[in-house]
Amino acid sequence: MPTERSPRVQRALRLATGTALCLxxxxxxxxxxxxxxxxxALVLLASVNRPLPxxxxxxxxxxxxLTTGVGLLLIPVLRYYPVNGVLLVGVCxxxxxxxxxxxxxxLIVTFLVIGLTMIPAAGVADFDLAATIxxxxxxxxxxxxxxxxxxxxLFPDPPNAPSPPFAPPLPPEETGRVALRATLIVLPTFLLVLVDPASYLPIILKAVSLGQQSSTTARHAGRELVGSTLLGGVLAVLFWCALSLFVHLWxxxxWMLLFGLVLARKLYALSPSRFSPGFWLNTFITLIILLGQSVQDSAAGKDVYTAFAIRMGLFLLVTLYACLMVRLLDRRATRPAHGLT
Incomplete structure (x- = not known):
């Protein structure tokens, strides 16, 4: 029996424990x-395998x-020049x-996108809500x-553990198309949040997660995007039922540690899976958002099950829209190639 765990085991333990502790x-x-x-915390632990210097x-x-500053500066633009403000958000x-x-x-991109969308959308309706964000x-x-x-x-990488290979950057001709696809996924959600920020703010986090899955192709869009959203919803229901047996912070x-360990094993390929790491990361993010909102609804005395059904329906609509954008833009990108053959 080896005395040291493999790097993937350490990273899976670190991801699950860190996310559960932070929650x-x-x-x-x-x-x-x-x-x-x-x-x-989940995004940071999944993307960086070294302590933060x-x-x-x-x-x-x-x-x-920058996130807070840019978000606050966009509030008056969106309030008095809404069309120009939305176009400016789209370009950014x-x-x-x-x-x-x-x-x-x-992670920097995630911070800036959240600040660029959540803060001004909330500030247009209520500045106090923007201050809360x-x-x-x-x-x-x-x-x-x-x-x-x-x-x-708690779970350091073994000495001289090799760093995971960096994902190769997209070809320059693909970068614009995928960035446009991500923008078209997030922007309609931003418009929805402008209508009712208090109810729809969590959907922006889901849209950002979908938009950053740059490796998704049209052929795998349904399985990667819709499948991970549905699985995240099912896990949130199971988590809620398990937590209802004994409601306590510990x-x-x-329970989050247990669910996190299961998903981390899939994410780091410790357990065989035909799905990509992005699928499991998106599933984990969906689980946290849905579960966190349900806990807040319960504390506020709201109907948890109705709110969950509405939120899950909106998540699925956003995901289906993301699949549509992937298919349309991928089809448009491959059409000239077919025309040359």
């Missing part, structure tokens, strides 16, 4: 939008500053997704940095 701490501290921090922490702090989303596809930091981003970022450090201390942590 429990976020709800235990009653942070605003408590499911935002575990989503950011001081320079990376400063970059994240700068990203949070296109540039951000293009930056990420050319090898930029996906800013507080959630800042406090969530501080919590994520702390939890990530603890997770790497049980919340333990």
């Amino acid at each position: 429990a701490a976020s709800f235990g501290l009653a942070l605003p939008i408590p499911f935002l921090a575990p989503v950011l 001081l320079k990376a922490g400063l970059v994240l702090a700068l990203a949070a500053l 989303l296109f540039l951000l997704f293009g930056y990420g596809l050319r090898g930029g930091n996906n 800013i507080g959630a981003l800042v406090k969530g970022l501080l919590l994520v940095v702390l939890i990530v450090a603890v997770s790497h201390w 049980m919340f942590f333990l």
